[in-house]
Amino acid sequence: MSDDMSAYRDVFLSESAEYLQAMTEGLLALEAEPNDLEPVETVFRGAHSLKGMAAAMAYGSTQELTHKMESLMDTVRRRVQAADHELIDLMLRAIDVVREAIAVESAGTGEASIEGIVAELVARAMAAPAAAEVPSGKAPAADTGEGALFQARITLEEACVLKGVRAYMAIKRLSHMSTVVETRPSAREIEDERFDRSFEVVFRTSAAPEAVHNALIAVTEVENVVVEPVAEPAPSASTQDASPRPTSSARPVPKLSETQTVRISIGHLDAMVNLVGELVIIRSRLERIARDADLPELGDTLDALERVSAELQQEVMQTRMVPVGNIFNRFPRMVRDLARDLGKDVTLETDGLDIELDRTVLDEIGDPIVHLLRNCVDHGVETPEERVAAGKSERGTVRLAAEREREQIRITVSDDGRGLDVGRIWSAAVARGLVEESARDSYSEHDIFLFVCAPGFSTVEQATKVSGRGVGMDVVKGKIEYLGGTISITSTPGEGTSISLRLPLTLAIIQALLLACGDQVFAVPLSAVDEVLGLDEVTLETVEGRWVTVLRDGSVIPIQRLDVVCGVAEPGEAAADPGDHIVIIHSGEEMRALTVPHLIGRQEIVIKPLSALFRGLHGIGGATVLGDGHVALILDPRTLLKMEG
Amino acid sequence: MDELLIAEQRQYVLFRLRSEEYGLAIKRVQSIIRYEAATPVPRAPAGVDGVINLRGQVIPLVDLGRVLLGEPLVPTQASRIIVVESSVGSVGLAVDVVYEVASIAVGDVKPAPAAALGAETSEAFEGVVSHGDRLVILLDADKALPKPVFMSGGQLQEDGADV
Numbered sequence: 001m002s003d004d005m006s007a008y009r010d011v012f013l014s015e016s017a018e019y020l021q022a023m024t025e026g027l028l029a030l031e032a033e034p035n036d037l038e039p040v041e042t043v044f045r046g047a048h049s050l051k052g053m054a055a056a057m058a059y060g061s062t063q064e065l066t067h068k069m070e071s072l073m074d075t076v077r078r079r080v081q082a083a084d085h086e087l088i089d090l091m092l093r094a095i096d097v098v099r100e101a102i103a104v105e106s107a108g109t110g111e112a113s114i115e116g117i118v119a120e121l122v123a124r125a126m127a128a129p130a131a132a133e134v135p136s137g138k139a140p141a142a143d144t145g146e147g148a149l150f151q152a153r154i155t156l157e158e159a160c161v162l163k164g165v166r167a168y169m170a171i172k173r174l175s176h177m178s179t180v181v182e183t184r185p186s187a188r189e190i191e192d193e194r195f196d197r198s199f200e201v202v203f204r205t206s207a208a209p210e211a212v213h214n215a216l217i218a219v220t221e222v223e224n225v226v227v228e229p230v231a232e233p234a235p236s237a238s239t240q241d242a243s244p245r246p247t248s249s250a251r252p253v254p255k256l257s258e259t260q261t262v263r264i265s266i267g268h269l270d271a272m273v274n275l276v277g278e279l280v281i282i283r284s285r286l287e288r289i290a291r292d293a294d295l296p297e298l299g300d301t302l303d304a305l306e307r308v309s310a311e312l313q314q315e316v317m318q319t320r321m322v323p324v325g326n327i328f329n330r331f332p333r334m335v336r337d338l339a340r341d342l343g344k345d346v347t348l349e350t351d352g353l354d355i356e357l358d359r360t361v362l363d364e365i366g367d368p369i370v371h372l373l374r375n376c377v378d379h380g381v382e383t384p385e386e387r388v389a390a391g392k393s394e395r396g397t398v399r400l401a402a403e404r405e406r407e408q409i410r411i412t413v414s415d416d417g418r419g420l421d422v423g424r425i426w427s428a429a430v431a432r433g434l435v436e437e438s439a440r441d442s443y444s445e446h447d448i449f450l451f452v453c454a455p456g457f458s459t460v461e462q463a464t465k466v467s468g469r470g471v472g473m474d475v476v477k478g479k480i481e482y483l484g485g486t487i488s489i490t491s492t493p494g495e496g497t498s499i500s501l502r503l504p505l506t507l508a509i510i511q512a513l514l515l516a517c518g519d520q521v522f523a524v525p526l527s528a529v530d531e532v533l534g535l536d537e538v539t540l541e542t543v544e545g546r547w548v549t550v551l552r553d554g555s556v557i558p559i560q561r562l563d564v565v566c567g568v569a570e571p572g573e574a575a576a577d578p579g580d581h582i583v584i585i586h587s588g589e590e591m592r593a594l595t596v597p598h599l600i601g602r603q604e605i606v607i608k609p610l611s612a613l614f615r616g617l618h619g620i621g622g623a624t625v626l627g628d629g630h631v632a633l634i635l636d637p638r639t640l641l642k643m644e645g
Numbered sequence: 646m647d648e649l650l651i652a653e654q655r656q657y658v659l660f661r662l663r664s665e666e667y668g669l670a671i672k673r674v675q676s677i678i679r680y681e682a683a684t685p686v687p688r689a690p691a692g693v694d695g696v697i698n699l700r701g702q703v704i705p706l707v708d709l710g711r712v713l714l715g716e717p718l719v720p721t722q723a724s725r726i727i728v729v730e731s732s733v734g735s736v737g738l739a740v741d742v743v744y745e746v747a748s749i750a751v752g753d754v755k756p757a758p759a760a761a762l763g764a765e766t767s768e769a770f771e772g773v774v775s776h777g778d779r780l781v782i783l784l785d786a787d788k789a790l791p792k793p794v795f796m797s798g799g800q801l802q803e804d805g806a807d808v
Contacts, residue, residue, distance in 0.1 A: 278701050520684065567687030608703040610686075610696070612733035615793045617688055623696055623703040631684040631698050 044073040059105040147206030155198040178205030277606035284627035325353030352402035380417030414498035420491035449489035453477035514600035528637040547575035559593040680724035692791040
């Protein structure tokens with residue numbers, strides 16, 4: 001295949017995947033609301049477009065199959081037959097076959113076998129039972145988005161040179177925390193700097209107006225920001241027609257990226273992140289030189305460089321942000337199929353689909369979420385009979401929601417099923433020797449639930465084919481922790497279970513506290529540092545032969561020497577040497593004090609992963625390159641706290 | 646063996662550790678740089694000195710002397726780090742001296758005499774070959790690397806079996 005052709009093929013592959021996803025979503029929407037004609041259009045046009053694209057690529061099987069799918073959907077569209085469960089099933093299976101056909105044909109490994117499914121599609125299209133009753137459907141709910149409507153009036157400093165750029169950055173920042181509805185003047189005019197010093201943005205957000213104000217005022221060269229609520233516009237005929245218009249619907253189907261977005265290969269983005277990382281390193285190297293040489297003029301220029309590179313870094317990191325909807329949208333189909341297999345009736349509700357997360361983080365959390373959803377459907381939600389007997393509705397609900405929490409994202413998977421049995425989990429933990437029976441009082445319910453994440457732990461007597469083999473939750477926990485996140489479980493018997501994953505938004509660049517031990521430098525993520533104290537501010541004591549720190553407020557924290565943790569020194573008698581500093585770090589709820597010989601200061605560092613040769617190493621989470629080119633290891637508070645104090 | 650295969654020439658980077666001579670297939674070698682001391686990594690697998698900064702990338706440095714001969718490298722002006730692409734990503738291998746890139750005919754390579762070399766390390770050897778008046782041991786880069794430390798349940802495994 002020529003290079004040209006392979007470039008077309010890549011475009012075809014990514015576009016066809018989007019069409020198939022839109023069709024799957026359309027079919028699921030249709031199943032929930034069989035009289036809604038809008039999803040019918042989506043599916044019909046999706047099949048039609050795919051047919052054309054496949055013809056252009058000379059993918060015969062894909063072309064024929066999508067043609068038959070289009071014909072079948074046409075009968076639904078003309079209301080010759082109803083979109084019942086069997087039809088939805090058939091179409092979903094056809095979509096799976098299209099995927100296989102595309103895989104086979106694009107790889108050039110021969111022809112896909114589509115005869116079976118084509119025959120079924122044709123048979124169903126021919127069957128055309130008596131015209132299905134299609135009452136005039138109700139209009140789909142207007143897409144109002146979430147939160148209240150606000151208006152922000154943003155004024156730039158008079159000296160601002162790049163007005164268009166600053167305005168763009170302000171709007172961009174706003175778009176991270178809200179849905180921008182309109183701008184005055186138009187986005188185009190703002191871009192061309194056709195405005196005086198101020199412009200207005202109307203947006204919808206569930207964030208507090210103060211938070212929006214603070215985010216906007218933080219943009220460089222923004223002088224003033226006024227945020228005020230705006231009245232909701234009355235629904236006008238132009239935004240939502242009362243009656244469905246089956247054939248003339250002008251809505252583009254499926255929703256694809258518009259001209260303001262471009263497709264960029266992930267390789268380019270990764271390269272950009274690496275280069276920006278290098279830039280940050282070089283900048284700090286220059287700062288050192290400026291400091292050592294005492295050149296004020298260079299210092300000023302460096303300040304400017306720092307501002308620009310910080311913004312560049314933020315923008316580049318932003319390009320890697322992807323809405324969680326990109327992976328969440330795979331799940332409704334999976335939950336539906338799984339529930340049907342298990343004879344259960346389950347709806348998946350999703351929320352926060354537009355919350356954005358770094359691509360690397362997002363790639364890693366797909367599998368853990370699949371596992372959690374499976375657990376919900378398989379173990380959490382009861383059978384319809386059990387639910388009715390328990391006085392609940394027949395249909396269970398599983399919820400998958402994402403929300404921003406400052407610099408973290410929280411993903412919650414919850415169900416309204418039978419809940420976890422604390423007693424059984426405790427007994428199982430005791431039986432497996434994970435805890436002493438007598439220690440029951442020192443464990444909170446929350447701690448006990450976390451035992452389900454222990455390797456090989458399962459209270460389900462008979463493993464089902466879906467889940468319950470006790471592999472999984474430990475893998476989920478491991479993956480989340482690897483990403484620097486935490487997991488927590490809450491549950492109420494009879495009412496359901498909720499599992500929350502807290503994850504960092506990005507991985508690559510963090511603020512860190514640099515420490516030195518001998519001539520070796522270590523970095524601790526600043527987010528894990530609670531306090532830095534002098535030796536005279538704490539009391540050191542031994543409890544049962546172990547050193548602890550007693551803080552002024554009376555709290556007692558285990559203490560470790562950094563030089564011992566880092567293998568620079570052997571454990572000795574003293575918990576600290578004269579002149580040492582005490583750095584209090586935490587991971588989750590746990591705290592630990594470290595005695596540190598030298599503090600270097602706070603610095604932004606680029607995290608470089610450690611080779612797989614160091615896999616399983618406790619206490620060290622990665623490495624970074626310092627301004628002088630030396631490597632500093634990054635302490636990992638999570639695994640560090642697991643080490644003996 | 647196939648006639649063509651026997652005649653096929655492959656290129657190897659030849660280097661020395663103490664008095665032994667070794668070769669690494671050149672297609673696995675990314676670069677050869679001057680020796681620099683590594684930043685030590687606590688509790689690293691035996692034979693791994695630590696990490697070095699290779700143009701912004703942080704890679705492990707393996708002391709091949711410790712792994713193959715049980716004796717740590719004594720750095721000199723001639724010491725080099727051979728950066729190889731391995732199954733665990735780029736890895737630096739510290740050696741005493743790199744002296745040539747040689748073409749070796751596949752047919753000339755003989756199996757490594759396991760008995761003479763010891764069972765522990767012999768699996769790291771692809772074979773031996775006579776090159777001029779010297780005997781060169783050809784290494785399999787992946788198998789010559791120390792095994793990662795897998796730690797589970799908070800237990801530290803610090804084995805120093807081959808030191």
